[in-house]
Amino acid sequence: MERGDVDLVLPFVPVDGEDEVRNMFDAVLPVRALGEEPRGVADRLFFETVVRVHRTGEGAPFTGLKPAGLDVGPVIPLAERAVSTGSSTEVADYLCGVLRDQLTHRLGEVKALAVSKDVSVTHARAWVEAMLGFQVFSHRVLTALTASPPGDTEHSHAHRAA
Known part of the structure; x- marks a missing residue:
């Protein structure tokens, strides 16, 4: 301005x-x-x-202006550093660690519930919910990882010819 x-x-x-x-x-x-x-x-x-x-x-809602200096979490600063350095190593290592931890935790829940899934319908339902949740989570991660970059969508930020 x-x-x-x-x-x-x-x-x-x-x-x-x-x-x-x-x-x-x-x-x-x-x-x-x-x-x-x-x-x-x-x-x-x-x-x-x-x-x-x-x-x-x-394709996201507008929720108002946010004050400068809000905590954006750990990944945005890593992504910004990757852009400035040209290396994605730090952000990739961080995301891989988070993904590994999430998969381990979620699969642990599935395994823990599998032990008692034959006890009752309630127990079986809890196991099915965790098992399907693990599968859906895995699928959503893959979908996010393989999605087209924002510039390739119908909401392209493509530049007009000068």
Whole structure:
């Protein structure tokens, strides 16, 4: 906003949301000159629009702007470091460890419940729920790991030809 250049944020929104972001930028830019309070309102409206359009492009709901500095968990900083260093080793090692721990824990539950699955329908049902849960979890992880990158979806952030 300070530079007066909407192009700085356009890479973060899908092509089909570009006009909405440009229009909002053009609408709020003159409001920013009216003083500090109008500038704050204009900036918030603009950034809410950018984030909402961005989230829509990801197929995710807009849940409002979040304050800077919120804990994003351990994987985002690792992914950011991978982008800056060009090495995915740290993030891959972390994710593999989490996956291994989850699979071990979930399979442990299945094995523990298998011991008593023949005792009653209630016990069998608990085992089936854990067993199917393990299988579905494994399938969902594979699906997430093999999904197309966001740029390959219908909500592509593809660039327009200049």
